[in-house]
Amino acid sequence: MKKSAKPRIVRSTAELAEYAGLARTTVSRVLNGHPGVKPKTVERVRRAMEETGFTPNAAAMRLRGKGDYTVGICMETLFTPPMVTKLALLQQRLRQRGVKSLIEVVESGRVHEVVQHFRSMQADCITFIGQFDPAEITNQVAMLKRLKVPHLLIDQSGIEGANTVTIDREQAMHEVVAHLYELGHRSFGLIGMNRPVETVRARLRGITSALAKHGLDIARDALSLDYLVDREHDFAFGREVAAAFARRDDRPTAFICVNDEVAAGAVVALKEAGLRVPEDASVVGFNNQDICLMSIPTLTTVDQQIDETVEAALELILAQTSKPLRRSVARLIPAAVIRRDSTGPVPSARRPRS
Amino acid sequence: MKKSAKPRIVRSTAELAEYAGLARTTVSRVLNGHPGVKPKTVERVRRAMEETGFTPNAAAMRLRGKGDYTVGICMETLFTPPMVTKLALLQQRLRQRGVKSLIEVVESGRVHEVVQHFRSMQADCITFIGQFDPAEITNQVAMLKRLKVPHLLIDQSGIEGANTVTIDREQAMHEVVAHLYELGHRSFGLIGMNRPVETVRARLRGITSALAKHGLDIARDALSLDYLVDREHDFAFGREVAAAFARRDDRPTAFICVNDEVAAGAVVALKEAGLRVPEDASVVGFNNQDICLMSIPTLTTVDQQIDETVEAALELILAQTSKPLRRSVARLIPAAVIRRDSTGPVPSARRPRS
DNA sequence: CTAAAAAACGGACACGTGACTGCGTTGTTT
DNA sequence: AAACAACGCAGTCACGTGTCCGTTTTTTAG
Structure with missing residues (x-):
């Protein structure tokens, strides 16, 4: 012009x-x-x-071997806010370092297809964010290792030989239990904690061992009514399960929920049943999403420490620039309990004699 | 093996x-x-x-001219759920058609950078999702047209000469106003409707003309207290602004909010002020997000018709496979009001004599 | 067993780029 | 005016792929 x-x-x-x-x-x-x-x-x-x-022409440069360092990012879902946040942050940080990134959202069972695409695009490192099918992801990681293609799993634990970055879910639940125990709680309701995925199982293990540490037994001192409601673990699920809890005489004094939506639903149901939160019942969520501040009272929850997670991921990705890591690396990021208004001292009528 | x-x-x-x-x-x-x-x-x-x-090697194939048809998708933000839904759905539909897609999240002011990247990757069509800076996007579209690179804007209106797909925001507000008018409402509170972006301006135009159609005047019969609260338009914003409304004697009977978070906040504030929703005040949101069903009462809102939007986008993208469109196309998708429990008849004390 | 048809082979070129080499053309300095 | 850098030019190769074409090998039909 x-x-x-x-x-x-x-x-x-x-x-x-x-x-x-x-x-x-x-x-x-x-x-x-x-x-x-x-x-x-x-x-x-x-x-x-x-x-x-x-x-x-990037294709020609790459062919000539002078292309940009490129990371393929494989998303399991875009419908979980923390996942999206991690993705956005990771891409931003990568760009700051001059690293290009390719993003694909993968439907279950088609991971191989997407990995092939990344490989054909000559991605220098393939990163997975989310909780994929363990068998499928194990296969893919094995293949990538054989082909000497660097990889990284974010938020997926329990995969042998893989490079992973994930928050320490067991430790997180230890802190949650400690927080509630300090407040005097001795009986716990678990809402949505029965999903057969490793990220939830790890949390259940954490709860189990944390209770044991305080002389409690998960089989005796915790209760789950998940089986009553057959639907995905969302707001309505939490509401229905908590409503069922509210109708029981042996109602626990504290509820540990699988995520914040479920926790928000639980709070609503408890209030609808005439109970006060946190005076009559405490509720803890997971993820520290926006909804925590929209709930009344605001939700005590576990923060995923997304900044630290992404930072560790970035470091591991860049560490593999030249060639795959010698030994696989598994980084655990410590999580933090965010104390808000949905947790409080156990009701005096139920206060444990100590 | x-x-x-x-x-x-x-x-x-x-x-x-x-x-x-x-x-x-x-x-x-x-x-x-x-x-x-x-x-x-x-x-x-x-x-x-x-x-x-x-x-x-995809690079070699592309160099040879035999690469897959590839679409570059430029996201303005990943923090708005409807945007993310559109992205995920579009990528899924494209993959079903054998079209590869590249995704980049763009920080404001760096659109050019991302477009350059897509062009260097030889993207066959560049798609923008979200509401970008008008001047910036206008420049980019002009450049792409000059270079004969197909493009498409989703959710961005008011760009001259661009190919766009967007819901009809004016029509949407006509339906909202009609719905409220039928219920007897004659005075309206506008919450978060003063943002100087085209997508909000279009809605304001719609409200203005819809009111005029019913013999009302936006300057006389609508009220905005947005200036009282200086923060982004989220839950807390809605809550604070609605609280301010609740303290006034000339409180409107119906509130039209810029999005669902704001609406949910408004509902909470109204209830905290001792008002019943919808008996004493009606509230309408926008986007039909999950939060609509978490609010009590559930929120009446405007659905973005994401399926239709994505379908139209897909069609326009595929229509440009060989070469850019002769004339630019602007598709308007009709939106739909989802009637839920946050809207109801005007309080009898204020019922208009008809 | 032979001839014909089918299949596989091997060489060449193009795509757009970066890097190298040798050679010509400036422009400055002595 | 001559010497000499500094700079620019033209040509070549390699990267991995698809495609064409002529040749050789294998298979099938008679």
Whole structure:
């Protein structure tokens, strides 16, 4: 648009050179910042690029082995806010480091397909975010290791030989239990903790051992009514299960929920049953999503420490720039309990004599 | 792993052919499904691929002009649930059609950078989802048109000469106003409707003309207290603004909110002020997010018709496979009011004499 | 067993780029 | 004016793929 010069579509450095009245090699040297080119010539090339909007062909550069370092990011779902946050943050941090990223959302059972796509795009590292089918992901990791393609799993634990970054769910539940125990709670309701995925199982293990540490027994001192409600673990699930709890005489004094939506639903149901939160019942969520601040009272929850997770992931990805890691690395990020208004001292009538 | 054959890393069709004991051209014919190859040979190649995990180099194929049709998707944000839903659905539908997609999340002011990346990756169509800076996006669209690169904007209106798919926000607000008018409401509170972005302005225009159609005047019969609260338009914003409304004598009977979070906040504030929803005040949200069903009462809102939007987008993207459209296309998707429990008849004390 | 048809082979080219080489053309300095 | 850098030019190769074409090998039909 500048000097209304010959507006033309330029598709290669050769054409760009022709447009600028230079040799292709000269243009190439300018593009790659080589020395021995007059500033005036550099300016001519720069100007030609601007006028034509030319961009070097990434395919050709990659073929020639001079492409950008590229990470393929495999998302299990985009419907869980913390996952999306991790994705957005990771891509942002990668870009800051000059690393390109490719993103694909994968339907279950099609992980191989997406991994193939990334491999065909010559991704230098393949990263998975979310909780995939263990068998499927194990296969993929094995294949990638055999082919010496660097990889990283975020938020997926329990995969042998894989590089992983994940928050320490067991430790997180230890802190939750400790927090509730300090408040005097001795009976616990578990809501949505029966999902047969490793990320929930790990939490259940944490609860079990944490209770044991305080002399309690999960089989005796905790209760789950999940089987009563057959639906995904969302707000309505929490509401229905908590409503069932509220109708029982042996109602626990504290509820540990699988996520914040479920916890928010539980709070609503408890209030609808005439109970006060936290005076009559405490509720803890998981994830520290926005909804925690929308619930009344605000929700005590576990923060996933997304910043730290992404930072560790970034580090591991960059550590594999040249070649795969010698030994597989599993990084555990400590989680933090965020204390808000949905947890409080156990009701005096039920206070344990200590 | 199968026959524990020579496990080797194969990087090109030439190496694959060597591995299988065939000529590279023969392997190539198999890969491209050409006729004149014995089934037994096809099987040999298939097996070699499986054993070595070989994947053709996408860069080379693209360079040769035989790459997959690829769409670059530019996301303005991943923090708005409807946007993410559109993204996930669009990518899924594209994959079903054999179209590859690249996704990048863009920070404001860096659109050009991302577009350049897509162009260097030889994306065949560049799609933008979300509400970008108008000046920036106008520039980018102009450049893409000049370079004859197909493009599409989703959820962005008001860009001259661009191909767009977006819901009809004016019509949506007409329906909202009609719904409330039928219920007897004659005075309206607008919450979060003052944001200077086209997608909100369009709604405001819709409200204005809809009110006019019913003989009302937005300047006289609607009220905004947005200026009292300086923060992004989230749950807390809705709560604070609605609290301010509740303290006034000239409180409107119906509240039209910029999104569902704000509406949910407004409902909470109204209830905290001792008002009943919908008996004393009606509230309408926008987007039909999950939170609508978590609010008590459930929220009346406007559904974005994401399925239809994505379907229309898909159609427009595929229509540009060979070359850009002759004339730019702007598709408006009709939105739908979802009537739930947060809207009801106007309080009898204020019922208009009709 | 032989001839014909089918299949596989091997070489060449193009795609756009970066890097290298040798050679010509400037422009500056002595 | 001559010497000499500094700079720019033209040509070449490699990367991995698809495709074409002529040749050789294998298979099938008679």
